[in-house]
Amino acid sequence: MSKSPKNDLIFNIDFDEYLDLEQYRERGGYSALAKALAHDPKISIREIVDSGLRGRGGAAFPTGKKIEMLRNNSETVRYIICNADEGEPGTFKDRFIMTHIPFQLLEGLTIAAYLAGASKGYIYVRHEYPEAQRILRSGIQAAIEAGLLGKNILGSEFNLSLELFSGAGSYLCGEETALLSSIEGKKGRPRLKPPYPTQAGLWGKPTLINNVETLANIPKIIDKGASWYRQIGTVDSPGTKLISLSGDVKNRGLLEVPFGVTFAQIVNEYGGGPPIGKTIKAVNIGGASGVHVPPEMLNTALEYKACAQAGITIGSGAIFVLDNTRSILTNVQNRVRFFLHESCGKCTPCREGLRQANNIIDKLLRGEAGVKDVDTLERYTRAIVNASFCGLGQAAGNSLSSSLTYYREEYLAYCRENRELNSKEETA
Amino acid sequence: MKNVDVQDIINRFDNDKALLLPFLLAVQDAHPQKYLSEKAVNEIAQTMKISRSRVYSTASFYSEISLKPRGIHLVRVCANSPCENAGKALLLTAIEQELGITVGQTTLDGLFTLESVSCLGACYMSPAMKIDDEIYGYLTPGEVVSIIQKLRKEYRNEQIA
Numbered sequence: 321m322s323k324s325p326k327n328d329l330i331f332n333i334d335f336d337e338y339l340d341l342e343q344y345r346e347r348g349g350y351s352a353l354a355k356a357l358a359h360d361p362k363i364s365i366r367e368i369v370d371s372g373l374r375g376r377g378g379a380a381f382p383t384g385k386k387i388e389m390l391r392n393n394s395e396t397v398r399y400i401i402c403n404a405d406e407g408e409p410g411t412f413k414d415r416f417i418m419t420h421i422p423f424q425l426l427e428g429l430t431i432a433a434y435l436a437g438a439s440k441g442y443i444y445v446r447h448e449y450p451e452a453q454r455i456l457r458s459g460i461q462a463a464i465e466a467g468l469l470g471k472n473i474l475g476s477e478f479n480l481s482l483e484l485f486s487g488a489g490s491y492l493c494g495e496e497t498a499l500l501s502s503i504e505g506k507k508g509r510p511r512l513k514p515p516y517p518t519q520a521g522l523w524g525k526p527t528l529i530n531n532v533e534t535l536a537n538i539p540k541i542i543d544k545g546a547s548w549y550r551q552i553g554t555v556d557s558p559g560t561k562l563i564s565l566s567g568d569v570k571n572r573g574l575l576e577v578p579f580g581v582t583f584a585q586i587v588n589e590y591g592g593g594p595p596i597g598k599t600i601k602a603v604n605i606g607g608a609s610g611v612h613v614p615p616e617m618l619n620t621a622l623e624y625k626a627c628a629q630a631g632i633t634i635g636s637g638a639i640f641v642l643d644n645t646r647s648i649l650t651n652v653q654n655r656v657r658f659f660l661h662e663s664c665g666k667c668t669p670c671r672e673g674l675r676q677a678n679n680i681i682d683k684l685l686r687g688e689a690g691v692k693d694v695d696t697l698e699r700y701t702r703a704i705v706n707a708s709f710c711g712l713g714q715a716a717g718n719s720l721s722s723s724l725t726y727y728r729e730e731y732l733a734y735c736r737e738n739r740e741l742n743s744k745e746e747t748a
Numbered sequence: 749m750k751n752v753d754v755q756d757i758i759n760r761f762d763n764d765k766a767l768l769l770p771f772l773l774a775v776q777d778a779h780p781q782k783y784l785s786e787k788a789v790n791e792i793a794q795t796m797k798i799s800r801s802r803v804y805s806t807a808s809f810y811s812e813i814s815l816k817p818r819g820i821h822l823v824r825v826c827a828n829s830p831c832e833n834a835g836k837a838l839l840l841t842a843i844e845q846e847l848g849i850t851v852g853q854t855t856l857d858g859l860f861t862l863e864s865v866s867c868l869g870a871c872y873m874s875p876a877m878k879i880d881d882e883i884y885g886y887l888t889p890g891e892v893v894s895i896i897q898k899l900r901k902e903y904r905n906e907q908i909a
Contacts, residue, residue, distance in 0.1 A: 409828035412869035447773070447812040448868055450881040488769055489812030491866060505768030507809040566830040566871035573872045608828065640830055640871070654829045658866060664809075 370546035377531030410638035413562035428538035553579035606635025609715035611722035670713030842889035
């Protein structure tokens with residue numbers, strides 16, 4: 321397990337250390353909540369807006385703006401939900417926040433609830449994370465006993481009742497409207513937006529939904545101020561990003577890097593590069609819903625704008641390295657099968673498009689497909705990306721479309737025409 | 749076999765709004781075979797005053813809820829790319845041979861159910877699997893076989909004692 325450099329960043333997670341409430345407070349924890357409660361919420365919201373913090377779950381929506389939308393809503397019953405349904409394959413950063421620094425998350429959530437005017441909240445944790453659920457349950461209890469949750473928090477007028485809500489094994493519930501349906505006891509199927517959850521969320525009430533990593537940023541911003549925060553990272557993307565690094569690199573694990581470092585630095589400096597004697601063939605950035613890009617693109621900076629221009633999805637910050645012995649087709653097929661399993665079946669492009677994509681890749685791998693099938697695969701990919709109902713369906717086509725762009729030759733090499741050509745050359 | 753007291757479980761929930769999903773998980777957890785039986789579904793529907801189809805609709809959607817009886821130990825092997833590239837297929841073959849079942853099945857003695865699972869968030873120690881609440885990583889086929897044998901031995905010793 322690799323460690324982040326010993327800078328004063330946002331999380332500074334030490335793999336070998338769990339911070340309990342007492343230790344967290346000794347290190348200045350909960351001073352941000354006290355500070356926020358002592359001031360007009362508008363001041364703290366301004367601080368979060370100025371910090372430039374954006375949603376770290378994948379959508380990168382400006383967090384301060386989202387809180388402001390809740391604040392300005394005339395409906396008084398409001399909810400806060402922490403999205404801890406970390407299901408993106410290749411991602412484990414939220415798990416480490418929950419198991420190592422749970423009180424930084426609970427403090428951030430409490431501040432966000434105060435600023436948004438929410439008095440009831442849920443942390444939606446996936447069922448596959450029983451350890452995180454246990455730690456958070458006891459953490460919530462400890463915070464209630466210390467007067468940091470529940471009624472009259474830190475002696476103020478502010479109340480927040482917080483509950484842990486367990487998922488039940490559905491990737492789709494990481495999509496915020498599907499998550500709402502799940503809490504309401506329905507199938508975790510996405511809803512049409514608008515209305516956005518900030519307008520009509522849980523039980524139809526305005527709801528602030530934020531990712532674990534996003535909320536855990538907030539105590540540092542309130543405590544040290546937006547100008548301190550903006551010293552880390554870049555002008556376009558302030559702060560840090562937690563990176564889940566896996567695959568064919570020497571050091572796999574969790575990293576905290578300031579925005580602005582390049583993907584090459586992450587893979588080679590933090591990750592130690594590919595195993596000895598191997599080279600990098602592709603890097604999958606953003607998990608199963610992310611893209612496969614060639615090593616030439618790794619000089620791109622980890623930054624929202626630069627990545628958007630290069631067609632790279634930062635997503636949850638999962639980085640998965642493939643060395644030169646790996647097959648692009650089998651890796652992309654793994655992603656396609658994952659989405660096929662997780663598709664809720666509501667819309668045709670996602671449900672049927674993925675099924676056909678899987679069939680075509682099968683056909684290619686069996687050596688029975690032709691160049692025409694690759695064209696068909698491209699057409700279906702466009703349909704999945706452009707016509708799926710929800711963001712997850714649209715993102716399901718990313719690994720297909722990026723690999724068809726950068727590794728088309730590998731698809732074509734499996735085609736009948738090219739195999740015949742190759743075998744003729746061999747016999748000649 | 750001991751019956752699951754659905755009413756008793758719902759009484760433990762003090763929500764102003766009864767939430768279906770935590771209720772389903774609690775009833776499943778209370779069943780020795782970790783699943784929702786038809787009887788339990790009927791009782792849940794009656795207790796919550798909703799239709800049985802509503803209960804089934806929700807229950808059948810989620811991978812972690814089973815409508816089939818399962819074994820005492822749930823063995824779940826991660827199927828996603830990081831684990832697949834790290835040798836998941838070899839692990840699965842070793843487990844299938846050791847247990848004599850394939851993914852989705854339960855051993856005849858009712859001790860193990862083998863499932864395939866989406867990312868366990870343990871990619872840094874791939875290939876990974878989860879047995880009940882514990883995650884195992886950096887696995888080799890030999891290791892998974894000895895973990896299973898150890899659990900089987902523990903169970904037999906408990907039966908004798």
